[in-house]
Amino acid sequence: MSSSAAQQNLVLGVDSGGSGVRVALASADGGGPAPAGAPWIRASPEPAVTGARGIDARSLLDRVLPAARELLRAAEAERCGAVCVGASGMSTLGDDLRAVLPGALREALGMRRLALASDAVTAYAGALGQRPGAVVAAGTGIVALGTDLSPEGGWRRADGWGHLLGDCGSGAWIGRAGLEAALRAHDGRAGGSAALLERLEAVFGPAAGLPGKLYPRADRPAVLASFAPEVARCAAADEVSAGILRSAARHIAEAAAAVCPRVPEHPATEPAVEPAVCEVALTGGLFGIGEPLLAPVRRELHEQLPGARLTTAAGGPLDGALCVAAALLTDTLLLPADGSLLHVVC
Amino acid sequence: MSSSAAQQNLVLGVDSGGSGVRVALASADGGGPAPAGAPWIRASPEPAVTGARGIDARSLLDRVLPAARELLRAAEAERCGAVCVGASGMSTLGDDLRAVLPGALREALGMRRLALASDAVTAYAGALGQRPGAVVAAGTGIVALGTDLSPEGGWRRADGWGHLLGDCGSGAWIGRAGLEAALRAHDGRAGGSAALLERLEAVFGPAAGLPGKLYPRADRPAVLASFAPEVARCAAADEVSAGILRSAARHIAEAAAAVCPRVPEHPATEPAVEPAVCEVALTGGLFGIGEPLLAPVRRELHEQLPGARLTTAAGGPLDGALCVAAALLTDTLLLPADGSLLHVVC
Known part of the structure; x- marks a missing residue:
């Protein structure tokens, strides 16, 4: 060497x-x-x-x-x-x-x-290498990037706007929605989840003290995202938690759909060597919460991007x-x- | 004197x-x-x-x-x-x-x-004086308070958790939802509003610069709330904006419903001097945006609290x-x- x-x-x-x-x-x-x-x-x-x-x-x-x-x-x-x-x-x-x-x-x-x-x-390059397609990278935040590799097409980007303007379906988004549902149960408002309130109190202590623990922090999005795995754990037995993950999955698929290279509406009659389907890869720590999120994401991708093929991120x-x-x-x-x-x- | x-x-x-x-x-x-x-x-x-x-x-x-x-x-x-x-x-x-x-x-x-x-x-005291009922106070944030004036009943409170944990239907909530819809239009994601994107760019300049203008600020909730009147102005002609205000109205009514003194389920057969309806008052700067919000709030209160009477806040x-x-x-x-x-x- x-x-x-x-x-x-x-x-x-x-x-x-x-x-x-x-x-x-x-x-x-x-x-x-x-x-x-x-x-x-x-x-x-x-x-x-x-x-x-x-x-x-x-x-x-x-x-x-x-x-x-x-x-x-x-x-x-x-x-x-x-x-x-x-x-x-x-x-x-x-x-x-x-x-x-x-x-x-x-x-x-x-x-x-x-x-x-x-x-x-x-x-994107870690997930799909230099192939055309769409990649959703999700952790505390979320961003989707797609390209058909043509110079005129360039990159298409969706979301990645941060926890106050978007990052819809991200870890911070799921955790924030879970904490809101917990506090709705605390207040007796509609849409509350007693299961999530129990997890909130187990993780953060009494609900009344949560604002004082969250708002002074500089890493508020990370604190919100830390609650996302609790939402996933509750989803099997708690309909509110399952609903949050279904909404997150819809947002994730919406971001993928916005950047996926367009398949020509009138494909050539000659079958191409490679069919013109869009490859979609999911990457990032959020997907580590597993099937409670991945199952609704697959359903939403099938619904919103019927021509797409979900592939495993290579790296x-x-x-x-x-x-x-x-x-x-x-x-x-x-x-x-x-x-x-x-x-x-x- | x-x-x-x-x-x-x-x-x-x-x-x-x-x-x-x-x-x-x-x-x-x-x-x-x-x-x-x-x-x-x-x-x-x-x-x-x-x-x-x-x-x-x-x-x-x-x-x-x-x-x-x-x-x-x-x-x-x-x-x-x-x-x-x-x-x-x-x-x-x-x-x-x-x-x-x-x-x-x-x-x-x-x-x-x-x-x-x-x-x-x-x-509460400014709106209803010392009468029993429920008051929703809404500006940048939102909180609902109710009491039947009984010592054992005390105060019931709903929301008031701040812009990351709740404040559902508040000025910050409406503004944030409006900016999210504008950026969805910018990205080509589902649920976007071209009308709100136009207002975002008129108020804050190019969309790509908004995160840099919002996140470093200490008064982020107030910045979000400053966009709520734009959502109200768009609502007559833009279905996405109208939908945001309908959702806000639902959340406002949910908070009122959670704190409204309970009317006895089996009222005495003798008619009481005053009928046992809950007085609900709305107060705070948010309601200054007027009918685009007040009309759906009235509908939601009628739906969720059919026994309630909406009264004007005295002060x-x-x-x-x-x-x-x-x-x-x-x-x-x-x-x-x-x-x-x-x-x-x-």
């Missing part, structure tokens, strides 16, 4: 989000979302700092560069061929990253190619960052590049 | 909320929500400070005492007979107020009787504070006193 050619074959992926920063090094040989040879991974539990100027580039570099140098040392290399940095907030809070990262990363890592991507794009956003970096290095990038969601710097 | 007996007949009311502090002085003669002789009013646009210990008593006194002294001077009096302080957050954030206000107010104003009340109680929370102070002074308090919602100190 110490020859110059081998060094040039190395790609570095970065996944920066609310729960920390992960860095992976792999060989570009695989080309797909899981490059041949398992990547080496280093993780920092500290997220990059977000300030008045958006995500602070220096704080991200402080987490990425030591990990990258350590990974390169282990690979007996001094530089890599391509880098993709995927970051939550890249589109809206990424001005400092776009200004500082290109120069700093080139000086430290010597790569020839660099892409800065929204975490929605790395989630996560760190795999997606490696996939984009490998495609850059081998000049095989098919995913649409633009200035915001997927910015190819060089 | 300078005789000792006249001074003892004066009552002081305080209304402390998110938009400032108002102080009124009146004679206790009236006894009802609007004491005879229009009260003198002083207002401070600066709200009391809320810190780690809850509402800071000293900051409230800094606003109340200069206004009270000025009003007493104008009445050629040195002290008053009774005081009622109504404050938003009294129940949950009022520890410092309960500790500091009694001694400080007695020293400064020499009153014999004092009550510390939640703003929901002063809203606001400052009138309610004067009403409670006058009742204290004349030993005619009928509203239920407790340690939290209506705390009679002396």
Whole structure:
């Protein structure tokens, strides 16, 4: 791995989000979302700092560069061929990253190619690689991204507006709806759930104290999302909880439907080699709550997107960052590049 | 007004909320929500400070005492007979107020009787005086309070949980739902409203910039509520907006229904002098958006509370504070006193 050619074959992926920063090094040989040879991974539990100027580039570099140098040392290399940095907030809070990262990363890592991507794009590439389709990435928040890979089509995005403006069907949305139903039972209002009130009190203590525990926190969406698994656990025996998950599933399918590449209304009479169905993948921690959510999501997708095929996500956003970096290095990038969601710097 | 007996007949009311502090002085003669002789009013646009210990008593006194002294001077009096302080957050954030206000107010104003009340109680007393019934107070948030005036019945409260846990049907709720529908139209998701998207862009600029304008603010609920009048304006021509107001009306009626004193299921065969119907009053700035909301609220109340009679609120929370102070002074308090919602100190 110490020859110059081998060094040039190395790609570095970065996944920066609310729960920390992960860095992976792999060989570009695989080309797909899981490059041949398992990547080496280093993780920092500290997220990059977000300030008045958006995500602070220096704080991200402080987490990425030591990990990258350590990974390169282990690979007996001094530089890599391509880098993709995927970051939550890249589109809206990424001005400092776009200004500082290109120069700093080139000086430290010597790569020839660099892409800065929204975490929605790395989630997409991790789930579907460079195939057309739609990906719903859901955790505390939720965003759907789709593409038919045509330059004119570009990316279609739905939701991802945060817990006060949307993120419909996300962990924060489900948890918030569950807590509201619990407090309706507490008040004797319609639509309440005694089962959820019992879980609220088990998790947070007396209901009257919940506002004082939630509103002063900076991580309110995460506190709300922490209650989503309780809603899922109650759903088998509690109709209100099951209804919340059905509504969440409808919103999730609505986001997928809004971004799914359109199937031509009058397909060619000659059967195509590949049928023109839209592949849809679900990715992210929310789907870990399992069948209580997945079963209604499958039903809603079947209803709203009868032409779609639900596929298993091949990997996560760190795999997606490696996939984009490998495609850059081998000049095989098919995913649409633009200035915001997927910015190819060089 | 300078005789000792006249001074003892004066009552002081305080209304402390998110938009400032108002102080009124009146004679206790009236006894009802609007004491005879229009009260003198002083207002401070600066709200009391809320810190780690809850509402800071000293900051409230800094606003109340200069206004009270000025009003007493104008009445050629040195002290008053009774005081009622109504404050938003009294129940949950009022520890410092309960500790500091009694001694400080007695020293400064020499009153014999004092009550510390939640703003929901002063809203109730302002709207219905000391009659049994239910009051829904709605602005940025929403809370419903009801009582049959029996000591064992006490107060029944519904909602008032804040914009992340409830406040269903409030200004923040309507505005948030309107912005969500606008962004659904922006994304091409189901349930979107092009009319609301147009209003969003007119008020806040391009949709993509809205998260950056909303989330860093400390007054997020007020920002959301500022969009509620836009939803009301769109409702005549936009079905999505009308649907949002119908849902809000349902939630408002649900809160009223949860607190309305129960009418006996088997009324006495002798007709009572007053029929046992529940009086319901609506109060607060939200209802200023008028018929687009009031019409569906009337329909929902008729549906959910067929035995209720919607009455016009006689006054606001400052009138309610004067009403409670006058009742204290004349030993005619009928509203239920407790340690939290209506705390009679002396």
